[in-house]
Amino acid sequence: MVRRGLAVLLGAALGFVGLAGGASPARALPTPSGYPITGVDVSYFQGPSFDWAATARGGAAFAYIRASEQDGRVVPHNNPDPYYATNRAGARANGLYTGAYHRARPDLSSGRQQADVLLGFAPYVADGRTLPPMLDIEWPRADWGVNDCYNMTPAQLVAWIRDFVTEIAVRTGRPAMIYTNTNWWNPCTGGSQSFAANPLFIANYSQNPPPLPAGWASFTMWQHAAGTAIPGSDYSSADLDVFRGDHAALARLLGGPATSLLATVNNRYVTAANSGTSALIANRTTVGPWEQFDQIDAGGGFVAFRARVNGRYVTAENAGTSPLIANRTAVGAWEKFRIVTNTDGTISLLANANNRYVTAERAGTQPLIANRTAVGPWEKFRAVPPPAPIQLLATVNLRYVTAENSGASALIANRTAAGAWEQFDQIDAGGGFVAFRARVNGRYVTAENAGTSPLIANRTAVGAWEKFRIVTNTDGTISLLANANNRYVTAEGAGTQPLIANRASNGGWERFVPMTG
Numbered sequence: 001m002v003r004r005g006l007a008v009l010l011g012a013a014l015g016f017v018g019l020a021g022g023a024s025p026a027r028a029l030p031t032p033s034g035y036p037i038t039g040v041d042v043s044y045f046q047g048p049s050f051d052w053a054a055t056a057r058g059g060a061a062f063a064y065i066r067a068s069e070q071d072g073r074v075v076p077h078n079n080p081d082p083y084y085a086t087n088r089a090g091a092r093a094n095g096l097y098t099g100a101y102h103r104a105r106p107d108l109s110s111g112r113q114q115a116d117v118l119l120g121f122a123p124y125v126a127d128g129r130t131l132p133p134m135l136d137i138e139w140p141r142a143d144w145g146v147n148d149c150y151n152m153t154p155a156q157l158v159a160w161i162r163d164f165v166t167e168i169a170v171r172t173g174r175p176a177m178i179y180t181n182t183n184w185w186n187p188c189t190g191g192s193q194s195f196a197a198n199p200l201f202i203a204n205y206s207q208n209p210p211p212l213p214a215g216w217a218s219f220t221m222w223q224h225a226a227g228t229a230i231p232g233s234d235y236s237s238a239d240l241d242v243f244r245g246d247h248a249a250l251a252r253l254l255g256g257p258a259t260s261l262l263a264t265v266n267n268r269y270v271t272a273a274n275s276g277t278s279a280l281i282a283n284r285t286t287v288g289p290w291e292q293f294d295q296i297d298a299g300g301g302f303v304a305f306r307a308r309v310n311g312r313y314v315t316a317e318n319a320g321t322s323p324l325i326a327n328r329t330a331v332g333a334w335e336k337f338r339i340v341t342n343t344d345g346t347i348s349l350l351a352n353a354n355n356r357y358v359t360a361e362r363a364g365t366q367p368l369i370a371n372r373t374a375v376g377p378w379e380k381f382r383a384v385p386p387p388a389p390i391q392l393l394a395t396v397n398l399r400y401v402t403a404e405n406s407g408a409s410a411l412i413a414n415r416t417a418a419g420a421w422e423q424f425d426q427i428d429a430g431g432g433f434v435a436f437r438a439r440v441n442g443r444y445v446t447a448e449n450a451g452t453s454p455l456i457a458n459r460t461a462v463g464a465w466e467k468f469r470i471v472t473n474t475d476g477t478i479s480l481l482a483n484a485n486n487r488y489v490t491a492e493g494a495g496t497q498p499l500i501a502n503r504a505s506n507g508g509w510e511r512f513v514p515m516t517g
Helices: 004-010 052-057 084-093 111-121 154-172 182-188 247-254
Strands: 038-042 060-070 078-080 097-103 134-136 177-180 200-203 221-229 237-243 260-263 268-272 280-284 293-299 302-307 313-316 324-328 337-341 347-351 357-360 368-372 381-384 391-394 399-403 411-415 424-430 433-438 444-447 455-459 468-472 478-482 488-491 499-503 512-515
Touching: 052 060, 052 084, 060 084, 060 111, 060 237, 084 097, 097 111, 097 177, 111 154, 134 154, 154 512, 177 182, 237 247, 247 293, 247 302, 260 280, 280 324, 280 368, 302 324, 324 368, 347 381, 391 411, 411 455, 411 499, 433 455, 455 499, 478 512
Parallel strands: 038 060, 060 097, 097 134, 134 177, 177 200, 200 221
Antiparallel strands: 038 237, 060 078, 221 237, 260 268, 260 381, 268 280, 293 302, 302 313, 302 337, 313 324, 337 347, 347 357, 357 368, 391 399, 391 512, 399 411, 424 433, 433 444, 433 468, 444 455, 468 478, 478 488, 488 499
16 A cells, blocks of 8 residues: 555555465464454455455454545545445454544545545444544555655644544544554654544554554554465455454443443342442442443353453352452453343343352342352343443543543543543533533532633532533534533633633634543
């Protein structure tokens, strides 16, 4: 996809065409040490009959697939990748997570237009199996007739990339993945550090962790080899990738909804009691942070449950002889469960640790334990998706709004990633107003002192100062109009100072994107 010499030396291209490999027994795809989750990326250059079955047998868990680009005609033409639909269907049919990417031509049209092209050919679906839309921004092809930086200045390229990723955020509620190489990014963007909130897909063909572009402290994915034969296939080759993190981190990137388990015997939710330090028990009437779990594919038909409150996996402690508790940092034999669907539509959990069913002991009055040989009323649950939190991304600096210091300090837009402090529940407050409750402390955001002081999450109830009206702007962003003083909330000082409701009109500092996942 790029100048071949640069691709080989610097790891710059998606879609590098390698030599077809001979047939060999299926085995794990070769990876740098310490990265157990592997994937591939493909495009038109892999041809119409890529061997997805062999790819899955070789251990790949995910695939990024080219969906679109623009060509260099006098009137730019939006090109769909002719094999995108076939590749996506093949990857999905073989159990891979998939994402779509767009090959950038920033010299031809705006970032927003090209983001719309990508989403037009490959609409994003928040189904827990789809990776964020990705921008492939790198060296141009030799025949495009432009220099390495597309005949654009660093400021022009940064503005173009900002337009692209902002449009993706507005349209999908997810931060766009950015694929690039350090040796292109730093000179062509002037070492821009503006995009640290976007996950990075770094290209560098080696077995050692690559140097990172300006602004990023780590990468999310790493393309470490190009044009490599797929084990077990007579003809297919692909670029090889790894994911930095475990299956729980991959689940978060995929944006899959959390799961809450409702015990049907008492109609109570299962909780990781005391922030996960106590055994699981079904005794909650509502869903909060302690009642949310990520359901993660553990392979072989098993799943694992990771408590969101502490990031630990649920285990059938002591091979199932002790109650379930969320205290494990990795998935082993005791942390695997098989989901059994009952005839009434409920589910039951069969522990791998001892092949016993999990029960809400004594009709839910005692902790969950895996000690039953058959399914009865106490062993039935319903998987209920809890309300999804939102994060607010300030467009002025592409940073997330945080309830600083666990909510003890004023809200400020200064975070490059969304963690516990950056999650809010948006609640209908009636009369066209909403309220925002910080999940980190369960308190409502208020326009303190009738809006004369910065916003802070410190209220236990919704009153006049805690109500906001959402204004949808023509570019798809939103602004927040405080009921306390009828002023717009601003990311003061371009995000360097706390949020405050003090603006009479709506400009760049007053625009946000509600993000999910």
